[in-house]
Amino acid sequence: MLRRFRLEEPESVREVSELLGRFGESAKVYAGGTELLLAMKEGLVQYERLINIKRVSGLDEVKLENGAIKIGALCTHHQLELSPVLRQNLPALVKLEENVANVRVRQVGTLGGNLCFAEPHADPGTFLMAVGATLIAEKSASKREIAAERFFVDAYETCLEADEVLTGIKVPVPAPRSGVAYLKFGYLERPSVGVAVALTLNGGGKSVGDIKIAVGCAGPAPKRVEEAEALLKGKSTDEATQNLPKAGSVAGAAAQAISDLHGSQEYKEHIVGVLLKRAFQSALSQC
Amino acid sequence: MLAGLEDWGKFMSKAMSRHQDAQTIPVSFTLNGRLQEIDVEPHELLLDVVRERLGLTGVKRSCDVEVCGACTLLVDGRPVSACTTLAFEVRGRSVLTIEGLATNGKLHPLQDAFIEYGGFQCGFCTPGMILAAKALLDENPNPTEEELKHFMHGNICRCTGYKKIIESIMAAAKKMRGAS
Numbered sequence: 001m002l003r004r005f006r007l008e009e010p011e012s013v014r015e016v017s018e019l020l021g022r023f024g025e026s027a028k029v030y031a032g033g034t035e036l037l038l039a040m041k042e043g044l045v046q047y048e049r050l051i052n053i054k055r056v057s058g059l060d061e062v063k064l065e066n067g068a069i070k071i072g073a074l075c076t077h078h079q080l081e082l083s084p085v086l087r088q089n090l091p092a093l094v095k096l097e098e099n100v101a102n103v104r105v106r107q108v109g110t111l112g113g114n115l116c117f118a119e120p121h122a123d124p125g126t127f128l129m130a131v132g133a134t135l136i137a138e139k140s141a142s143k144r145e146i147a148a149e150r151f152f153v154d155a156y157e158t159c160l161e162a163d164e165v166l167t168g169i170k171v172p173v174p175a176p177r178s179g180v181a182y183l184k185f186g187y188l189e190r191p192s193v194g195v196a197v198a199l200t201l202n203g204g205g206k207s208v209g210d211i212k213i214a215v216g217c218a219g220p221a222p223k224r225v226e227e228a229e230a231l232l233k234g235k236s237t238d239e240a241t242q243n244l245p246k247a248g249s250v251a252g253a254a255a256q257a258i259s260d261l262h263g264s265q266e267y268k269e270h271i272v273g274v275l276l277k278r279a280f281q282s283a284l285s286q287c
Numbered sequence: 288m289l290a291g292l293e294d295w296g297k298f299m300s301k302a303m304s305r306h307q308d309a310q311t312i313p314v315s316f317t318l319n320g321r322l323q324e325i326d327v328e329p330h331e332l333l334l335d336v337v338r339e340r341l342g343l344t345g346v347k348r349s350c351d352v353e354v355c356g357a358c359t360l361l362v363d364g365r366p367v368s369a370c371t372t373l374a375f376e377v378r379g380r381s382v383l384t385i386e387g388l389a390t391n392g393k394l395h396p397l398q399d400a401f402i403e404y405g406g407f408q409c410g411f412c413t414p415g416m417i418l419a420a421k422a423l424l425d426e427n428p429n430p431t432e433e434e435l436k437h438f439m440h441g442n443i444c445r446c447t448g449y450k451k452i453i454e455s456i457m458a459a460a461k462k463m464r465g466a467s
Contacts, residue, residue: 038352105441
């Protein structure tokens with residue numbers, strides 16, 4: 001059961017930030033509540049106040065802005081499944097969203113909430129790192145953009161300051177001749193390994209130009225793996241394909257996998273390699 | 288004895304005053320087609336309000352962590368886990384429970400199909416199954432079995448093994464398409 005708390009319902013980002021500043025750790029931003037309320041029901045965290053951010057307008061849209069896809073932090077997973085902008089420009093994110101948890105969680109859970117809660121077994125963080133996304137964090141009188149790969153500090157911990165509010169996510173529109181794939185492995189709804197690959201071909205489609213690889217779910221926080229990227233970047237597609245096993249083991253080691261009920265560390269590291277190979281091939285096939 | 292009673296009195300008065308300080312939120316919403324007005328505290332869950340305060344016990348508490356689907360209700364036609372939905376969230380919205388599905392004493396085609404095809408055994412998951420299936424068929428009247436399984440995978444049954452449930456929903460879908 002939930003303990004009593006008070007509810008604040010501000011209508012602007014400025015007010016949300018001010019409330020966070022005033023009440024500090026005794027208050028928490030509440031959006032969909034699909035993760036926060038579970039932790040509160042279990043008594044793992046307690047807050048005197050929840051700040052319902054859903055009355056702040058303008059944070060639930062997906063639009064194209066200056067060559068980037070801008071996703072409001074309050075967009076629900078279900079909205080993202082249906083978004084025409086994403087379907088046209090970033091179908092891999094649509095596919096990811098279609099497979100988040102279950103239909104009821106997708107109905108109310110938000111992308112911003114998912115990122116801020118920083119539950120390790122989540123898909124979007126890993127994906128957003130690979131596509132070079134930035135997260136927009138606002139305070140009463142300031143705003144900054146944080147690279148997705150710098151957002152997560154640890155399990156359940158982000159680099160947001162106490163009075164900062166995540167308001168949106170910016171993803172560059174993928175270049176021509178590029179592909180994006182996110183693959184996950186897990187038992188029922190809980191992903192235990194997630195791998196994202198975003199790549200662009202150059203040289204008339206014969207070599208790998210830019211490539212970003214991220215791994216998540218296996219360890220405390222999603223991570224970009226530049227050492228694995230380096231084994232594939234600039235290589236001909238054949239050479240890159242030959243290097244995949246090596247890149248897979250580098251990415252597996254970088255995942256900081258832990259042993260738990262979903263599998264041993266060694267097993268998860270192996271799965272990272274398998275998924276990396278498949279995600280690379282899938283991304284390549286889209287180019 | 289007297290001192291004990293005095294302590295009891297103090298305890299009760301403190302408990303009462305805390306209750307009086309509690310924040311209440313007026314919630315006006317449509318429940319099974321009828322206007323419902325109720326004051327709730329911020330922490331009250333939709334599941335508790337519907338079951339304990341409004342007396343509609345078709346919706347079930349089971350896993351309590353949004354995984355099993357036994358507490359499925361439709362809010363504006365879409366499925367939510369009532370176990371993890373704060374009651375105030377239904378302000379101005381329309382909530383459908385299994386009790387509101389039959390019209391004028393006539394069962395919904397999904398209810399008929401679950402009976403005809405044996406889509407349940409103990410019945411505990413059935414209200415959630417039927418409501419989730421209704422949400423699916425309202426948005427996609429002609430789902431493939433694959434689409435049906437994807438939509439319904441978050442509703443768990445521990446008796447039937449799902450075959451009969453899938454048969455029931457597919458049969459209801461066919462009947463509903465024929466009727467419209």
